[in-house]
Amino acid sequence: MKKTVHVVGAIIENEKNEIFCALRSPEMDLANHWEFPGGKIEIGETPEQALKREIQEEFACTIQVGAKVEDTTYEYERVIVRLETYKAQLEEGQPNALEHAATKWVTRDKLTQLNFAPADVPAVVKITNEAK
Numbered sequence: 073m074k075k076t077v078h079v080v081g082a083i084i085e086n087e088k089n090e091i092f093c094a095l096r097s098p099e100m101d102l103a104n105h106w107e108f109p110g111g112k113i114e115i116g117e118t119p120e121q122a123l124k125r126e127i128q129e130e131f132a133c134t135i136q137v138g139a140k141v142e143d144t145t146y147e148y149e150r151v152i153v154r155l156e157t158y159k160a161q162l163e164e165g166q167p168n169a170l171e172h173a174a175t176k177w178v179t180r181d182k183l184t185q186l187n188f189a190p191a192d193v194p195a196v197v198k199i200t201n202e203a204k
């Protein structure tokens with residue numbers, strides 16, 4: 073049976089209404105796909121706590137977590153991912169990619185041009201169509 077992993081992703085928006093996107097590195101699963109940064113929820117954590125921890129670990133900055141955007145389950149070849157995405161804003165510091173291959177701030181109209189991980193697509197569509 074395939075394992076299901078519960079993952080959270082942050083849709084971080086700046087004051088220019090741009091969204092922070094991160095490119096998974098060649099060493100990661102789903103290499104070379106763009107994502108909303110985050111990771112797996114650990115035992116005893118709320119989704120918000122997991123997101124803050126992951127962003128601190130992977131980008132050395134802190135965020136404030138806002139409203140939930142999407143809750144999507146996607147079956148990959150080897151794993152089932154339940155991805156919950158949340159709106160977020162930077163709190164302290166600027167994101168510094170410690171593990172990702174690249175990062176970009178992208179306006180909503182350009183989001184669909186990036187090769188996002190399949191589990192992210194419903195959130196990408198929702199954010200793209202949202203009034204700014």
Ligand SMILES: Nc1nc2c([nH]c(=O)n2[C@H]2C[C@H](O)[C@@H](COP(=O)(O)OP(=O)(O)OP(=O)(O)O)O2)c(=O)[nH]1
Nearest residue numbers: 079081101102107108109110111112153189191192
């Ligand atoms: N972080 C993140 N992972 C995503 C997204 N979309 C998506 O399908 N995934 C998948 C990729 C991975 O299979 C899984 C999350 O793994 P991860 O490698 O980011 O999690 P983690 O930091 O907790 O990893 P680790 O400690 O186990 O190495 O979810 C997304 O938008 N953000």
